[in-house]
Amino acid sequence: MVATSLFYYLRTHEPYKNMKVGLVYPVSPARAEIQNAFGEIPGLRKKDVLCPVAIAKERYDIVICDEAQRLRQPREAGRFYTGRMKETNRRLGLPEDSDELDWLLANSGCLILFYDRKQSVAPADIPAESIEERLLARRRGVRPVALREQMRIRAGADYVQYIYDVLCERSPRPRQFEDYELKIFRSFADMFLLLREKEEQYGFARLCGGYAWKWSSQNRSGRMDICLDGVNLLWNQRTTGWLSDPSAKEEMGSIYTVPGLDLNYAFVVISPELTCENGRICVHREALYDRKLKAVETDGALKAFLLNIYGVFMTRGIRGTFLYVCDDALREYLQRFIPVV
Numbered sequence: 001m002v003a004t005s006l007f008y009y010l011r012t013h014e015p016y017k018n019m020k021v022g023l024v025y026p027v028s029p030a031r032a033e034i035q036n037a038f039g040e041i042p043g044l045r046k047k048d049v050l051c052p053v054a055i056a057k058e059r060y061d062i063v064i065c066d067e068a069q070r071l072r073q074p075r076e077a078g079r080f081y082t083g084r085m086k087e088t089n090r091r092l093g094l095p096e097d098s099d100e101l102d103w104l105l106a107n108s109g110c111l112i113l114f115y116d117r118k119q120s121v122a123p124a125d126i127p128a129e130s131i132e133e134r135l136l137a138r139r140r141g142v143r144p145v146a147l148r149e150q151m152r153i154r155a156g157a158d159y160v161q162y163i164y165d166v167l168c169e170r171s172p173r174p175r176q177f178e179d180y181e182l183k184i185f186r187s188f189a190d191m192f193l194l195l196r197e198k199e200e201q202y203g204f205a206r207l208c209g210g211y212a213w214k215w216s217s218q219n220r221s222g223r224m225d226i227c228l229d230g231v232n233l234l235w236n237q238r239t240t241g242w243l244s245d246p247s248a249k250e251e252m253g254s255i256y257t258v259p260g261l262d263l264n265y266a267f268v269v270i271s272p273e274l275t276c277e278n279g280r281i282c283v284h285r286e287a288l289y290d291r292k293l294k295a296v297e298t299d300g301a302l303k304a305f306l307l308n309i310y311g312v313f314m315t316r317g318i319r320g321t322f323l324y325v326c327d328d329a330l331r332e333y334l335q336r337f338i339p340v341v
Contacts, residue, residue, distance in 0.1 A: 019061035030260025032240035063108035076124040155180035181320030188229035209269030211290040266317035276329035
C-alpha cells in the first residue's frame with residue numbers, strides 16, 4: 001500500500017513528472033498482481049512495475065523496491081539465473097559476485113527499499129546483515145524509517161508481533177483480537193468446508209502450506225499431490241496470476257505463490273516438516289520436499305526460514321486466519337495461544 005501510493009504520488013505530482021521512476025517487485029506473483037492493478041488505474045502503466053534485472057538495463061532517477069528482503073544473491077539463485085546475474089554484472093562493470101541490490105544501487109539516483117527481515121524465506125534471499133552493512137557503509141544519504149503500523153490485517157497493530165512471538169516461542173500472553181477470526185481446526189475437512197463458504201461470501205479465501213508433499217502433478221501424472229482428512233488437493237498449478245485463477249480455491253498455494261498478496265481469509269496448513277518435542281518446535285527434514293531449503297546446512301537456519309514462511313502465511317489474511325496443524329504435539333503447543341475448534 002505504501003509503496004504503490006508513493007509511486008502514484010511521484011507519477012502524478014508536478015515536481016516529479018519528468019523523472020524516470022520504477023517500482024520493483026523481486027517476486028513474480030506479487031509483481032503480476034500489481035501490474036494488473038496498474039493496468040486499471042488512469043495515469044499508471046503495467047510496464048512501470050519491474051523486475052530487478054530491468055533496472056540493471058537502464059538508469060532511473062528514483063527506484064522503489066517493495067519486498068526488498070526477496071532480492072537475490074547469485075550463490076543460491078539457481079544455475080540458470082546465476083548465469084544471467086554474472087552477465088548483468090559484467091555489463092554493469094560490477095564484481096562477478098554482485099547481487100540484485102548492487103544493481104539497484106548502481107542504476108538509481110534515489111533508492112527506496114521496503115524491507116522486512118522477518119519475511120526472508122529462502123536461501124537465495126540476500127541476508128539481512130549484508131543489506132544493512134552495505135547501506136550503513138554508504139554513511140551519507142541513508143535514512144532508515146520504521147513502519148510500525150500494519151495496514152492489511154483487521155486485528156490491529158499487535159497482531160503481527162503476536163504471531164511471530166508464538167512461532168518463535170517467546171511465550172506471549174494468550175490473547176484474542178476483535179473483529180478478526182483466528183482459530184485452529186482439528187479437522188481439515190471442516191476447515192476446507194469453511195474455506196468454500198468464505199470464498200463464496202467474500203472471495204480471495206485461499207489455502208497455503210509448507211512444501212511437505214511431493215509435487216506429483218507437475219509431471220501431469222493425473223495424481224493428486226496432497227491428501228488431508230480425505231480431501232485431495234493439487235499444488236498450485238500456476239504461480240503468476242494464481243490469486244485470480246478460478247481453480248485456485250481448490251489448490252494449495254506455497255511460499256512461492258503467496259508472498260506479497262492480500263487475502264480476505266488465509267487457510268494455513270502447518271505441514272509435517274515442523275514438529276514439537278519437549279515443548280520446543282523442531283524441524284523434520286525428511287518431510288520436506290523443497291530442495292533449496294533442504295540444502296540449508298543447519299537445522300537452526302532451516303527452522304528460521306520455516307518459521308518465517310509460516311509467519312508470512314499467517315499474516316496474509318485481512319479478515320481472518322485459520323490453521324490446520326499436521327503434528328499433534330505442535331497443535332498442542334499452538335493451542336495455548338490460538339483457540340481450537
